[in-house]
Amino acid sequence: MFKPLLRHTGTAALCAALLAISCSALAADLKSGLKIAFIPKQINNPYEVIADDGGMAAIKEFGGVGKVVGPSDAGASSQVQYINTLITQRQDAIVIAANDANAVVPYLKKAMGQGIKVVTFDSDTAPEGRQLFVNQANAEGIGRGQVQLVSKLMGGEGEFAVLSATPNATNQNTWIKWMQEELKKPEYAKIKLVKIAYGNDDDQKSFVETQGLLQAYPNLKAIVAPTTVGIAAAARYISSSSSKGKVVVTGLGTPNQMRAFVKNGTVKAFQLWDPNQLGYLAAYAAAALSSGKISGKEGESFDAGKLGKRTIGQQGEIILGPPTTFDATNIDNFNF
Ligand code: RAM
Numbered sequence: 001m002f003k004p005l006l007r008h009t010g011t012a013a014l015c016a017a018l019l020a021i022s023c024s025a026l027a028a029d030l031k032s033g034l035k036i037a038f039i040p041k042q043i044n045n046p047y048e049v050i051a052d053d054g055g056m057a058a059i060k061e062f063g064g065v066g067k068v069v070g071p072s073d074a075g076a077s078s079q080v081q082y083i084n085t086l087i088t089q090r091q092d093a094i095v096i097a098a099n100d101a102n103a104v105v106p107y108l109k110k111a112m113g114q115g116i117k118v119v120t121f122d123s124d125t126a127p128e129g130r131q132l133f134v135n136q137a138n139a140e141g142i143g144r145g146q147v148q149l150v151s152k153l154m155g156g157e158g159e160f161a162v163l164s165a166t167p168n169a170t171n172q173n174t175w176i177k178w179m180q181e182e183l184k185k186p187e188y189a190k191i192k193l194v195k196i197a198y199g200n201d202d203d204q205k206s207f208v209e210t211q212g213l214l215q216a217y218p219n220l221k222a223i224v225a226p227t228t229v230g231i232a233a234a235a236r237y238i239s240s241s242s243s244k245g246k247v248v249v250t251g252l253g254t255p256n257q258m259r260a261f262v263k264n265g266t267v268k269a270f271q272l273w274d275p276n277q278l279g280y281l282a283a284y285a286a287a288a289l290s291s292g293k294i295s296g297k298e299g300e301s302f303d304a305g306k307l308g309k310r311t312i313g314q315q316g317e318i319i320l321g322p323p324t325t326f327d328a329t330n331i332d333n334f335n336f
Contacts, residue, residue, distance in 0.1 A: 029303075031291040034064035036283060037086045039079050039096040041123060041169075043070045045201060047228040047254055047275050048097065050336050051122060054279030055095060061305055062287055064092075074201045076100035076168045083107040087114060093286035095279075097122035098129070100168045105129035117289040121282035122275075123171040131289055131296040132316045134282040136273045137323050139171070142226070143178020145271060145323065146251065147188065150224050153248045153268055157190035158221030161213045163234055163251070165201040165227040175226050194220070199230045206233035214243055225251035231270060235261035255326050255334035262331050269327040276336060278320050281307055285318055 038055045040048035052068045059066030069086070071078035076099055086094050087110060094111055098104050098120055108118045108129045121134040136142075150160055162179070164172045176196060183193060194217050199206025206229055214220060223238075225231035231253040238249055244266055253270045261267040281304050288294045288302035294312065301311045310318055326334065 029291070029293065030062045030064075030287045031092075032063045034059070034062070034092045034287055034290050035090075036064050036066050036093045036095060036286050036290070037089075037091045038066070038068045038279070038283075039070045039082050039086075039094060040068065041070070041074045041097045041099050041165075042072055042078075042201060043068070044072055045074075045229060046257060048122075050254065050275040051097070051279035051282075054274075054276035054281075055283040056279075057276075058280040058283035058305055059287075062284070064283075064287060066283070071099075074099045074166050074169070076103040076166070079104055080107050083111060087111050087116065090114075091116055092290040093117040093119060095119045095121055095282045095286050096125075096130075098125045098170060099123070099166065101126050101170045102129075103168075117286055119282055119286045119289065121278060123169055125170070127315050130316070132285050132312065132318060134278065134285050134318045134320065136275075136278050136320050138319055139174045140178045140181075142252075142271075142323060143175040144182040146175065146224055146226055147179050147182040147191075149269060149271065149325065150222050150248065150250050151188060151191055153250055154191065154221045156187070159192050159194045159217055159219050160222035160224060160248075161195040161197060161217060161220060162193065163197050163199055163206060163209055163213065163223050163225040163227075163230040165199065165230060167198050169201075169227075172226050179224075179226075199225075199227070199233060201227055201229040203229055203233050206230045207237050210234040210237040214238075214241070214247065220247055222248035222250065225249070225253075227251065228253050228257060228272070231267075232257045232261075235266050239264055239266040252323075253326075254336055255331050256336060258326070259331055262326070262328055269325055271323045271325050273320055273323045274336060277307060280305065281310065281318065281320055285310070 231251040284304040294300040
């Protein structure tokens, strides 16, 4: 019955397109009109903007109502007022990149107490603060991978510093812990982590911290910034200083922010995942929870649109996939 109807409309192409759009929502069998709000670490961080855009694209795909609200700084409690407002607005789900593992927990618990589903993504809370955590990649793999990369770039010896985000950022702190674990291996005996500095995911502060590191540690051979804000600021500082070509800059960055520094030789290699896919996956996870398709238990699976079927791991964690290493040979293949 359906096919002839399509032929008669004379707008078969349009219908096919509409069908394709609603297909993933139908396949996932999600409730329609779900109200899902994203709270990034900070509203103006380019990485978070890409992630939020991915979330909004997914929500559009399954016919929900999405929005992004959040603070302009990554302070520990800066997200609390936004959570409270979303509770009042009776959202179906809150998807949050937490600025602190504990500060937001009482408020997220209040939300869950009122039937609002809570999904963390990018940066987790303590497990009691959420039902699911959508992680960009395995945290141990990210941390160990950063040390493996910087060691290679430093030729296996010398002093390096970490330029992190805020001192309370769950994601960076977990990665740094794994970096320190990796450094215990005998092959890194000649490498020394001399300082962990914090740029607070603020461009200017990260820039100034970079300058401070170079002054305080004249023998510094590398800076590892496991934050897209930090690595871009460090590269900008070093690219116009006498340290260019002497001090390695690496870490986690977006290809679009780092392209110029790879082209001008300041940065040889760095890593990241696709933030857009991270937000997209988090939105599908929130919708599956809100539609009663999953409850958050280990082993449950759900349909994540173009990312296919995804399964919940231990402690409610869902992993997007391994990071990519970008360098001069491949950076132009990426546009985010
Ligand atoms: C910054 C933020 C974010 C982190 C990336 C790598 O944009 O700190 O949380 O995942 O860097």
